[in-house]
Amino acid sequence: MGTPEWYTINNVDELDTPALVVYPDRVKYNIGLVKTMIDDVFRLRPHVKTHKSLDVSLLMIQAGIQKFKCATIAEAEMLGMAAAPDVLLAYQPAGPKLKRFVQVIKTYPQTTYSCLVDNEDTANAISAEAVKSNIKITVYIDLNVGMNRTGIAPGADALDLYTTCLSLPGLVLMGLHAYDGHIHDSDYAVRQKRSDESMGPVFKLIDDIAAKGYPQSVLIAGGSPTFSIVSKINGIECSPGTFVYWDKGYETAYPEQPFQTAALIVARVISLPEEGRICIDLGHKSVSAENELAKRVYFLNAPELKFIGHSEEHLVAGAGKDHQYKVGDILYGLPYHVCPSVALYERAITIENKMVTSEWKTTARDRKITI
Incomplete structure (x- = not known):
């Protein structure tokens, strides 16, 4: 954490409280550090949910990060405002959210957007909206690897959904998404074991997809707790998010990730x-x-x-x-x-x-x- 009083603000008497403060030098350090923790910066797809900031997004883009992940339409639009090249809405849009997502795609054509899908009904709805709007919508199959929140279990049903999405007009199927937010053990060996177990069925699904002669799937996987594990797997796009600011919880739990609290x-x-x-x-x-x-x-x-x-x-x-x-x-x-x-x-x-x-x-x- 640097010197004991790195955080001291000399003119703090001018600051009303409570106030959120950030230290840009430490933010830039964290962005630089995350790039060294992976073999190829193009495998980084950081989540913007931690900072929700246009300024931080621009710092990442200036540092050479081209791909991003977000959870809300507002975050997707913010990344469009930043001219981010590639943005995944890591959410399955339904109802008005789908219409808003289409509007974002149309409003920020310099950004390539994609979203998640985990069932055939939603895939059909996204397809219909894409055809109606005369656009193509890129999608990833959202896999449930143990968090039991969203997604379809990697297996036969997921393969069927994959096949369906390939056939639907207006959709461009890019690959798979596997978020393992249920894995947050502080013991690195336990985290490694649980990560390997959760990813096993995903790799089996990838093999099954290849066996059918389908194009190679892009795999987006992991979050901050498993970043130091998943980043070592060749070819996978990784989505840490908290690293940019870090916090007490992660600082205590994951000492192998030496980010600075910012x-x-x-x-x-x-x-x-x-x-x-x-x-x-x-x-x-x-x-x-x-x-x-x-x-x-x-x-x-x-x-x-x-x-x-x-x-x-x-x-x-x-x-x-x-x-x-x-x-x-x-x-x-x-x-x-x-x-x-x-x-x-x-x-x-x-x-x-x-x-x-x-x-x-x-x-x-x-x-x-x-x-």
Whole structure:
């Protein structure tokens, strides 16, 4: 994490809190590092869900990253605004979302878009919309490799769906998508074993596809926890996302991935309600609250605090009977889960040379940008 006080902001008195702050030098370091962790930059397809930022997207493109993954129409549009060459909507569009996706494709023709499909009915719906709109829509078969959230199990049914998609007008079948978000063991050997087990049926499906004489499938697989594993498999496109900002949860769990934490939430002590306790302006609306109370935020300059209560606008902590905290004291919080924490802020304040310098809009935080 660098020197003990890399995060200090000299003009922090000008910053209202709670505030999401990012350190561009550390973001650029992480982008450079991720490129060294794979043999070919064109195998990188980072997910933008962590940062949702046009500025960060442009930094990645400037660094030579050409392929991206996203989860929302707003993120897809943001990447179109950045002129990203290749964007996968890692979501199966249905209803109005499908119509919006078609509009994004038409609005940003310099970007090649694709999406996921995991059943024949949706494949037919996407085909019909493509024909109606006089376009081609590129699709990947979404495989369920153990997360049990979306996707079709790799096997005979997936092969049938693959065959169907090849025959449908308006569709261009590019390959397979296998997200293994259920694998997040901190023990690397356990993670490796579970990853190998989850990917086995996928490779069998690829062999079955080849045996039928179909064109070679592109495989997009993995997320941040398994990136250091999947990246070693030749030819697979990898989709880490959290690396760009990193967080306390991943820093603790995956030490083999030496990314720098690059986004913090700055907070203040706002009350001393009773002896031994302090109240901080960091509620549910300011930091992701899905984890247990002790694992929502880690204060870099106050690691001894013990959290007692958390509500919409307040975080109450035990500081010890003889604590020295005063109202107005600044706390630098490292989120345990940065992705949903970032989505709580409409902008990230940039910190350079220990000074507030500018801001990066969280562009795709909104469900809709223009489309």
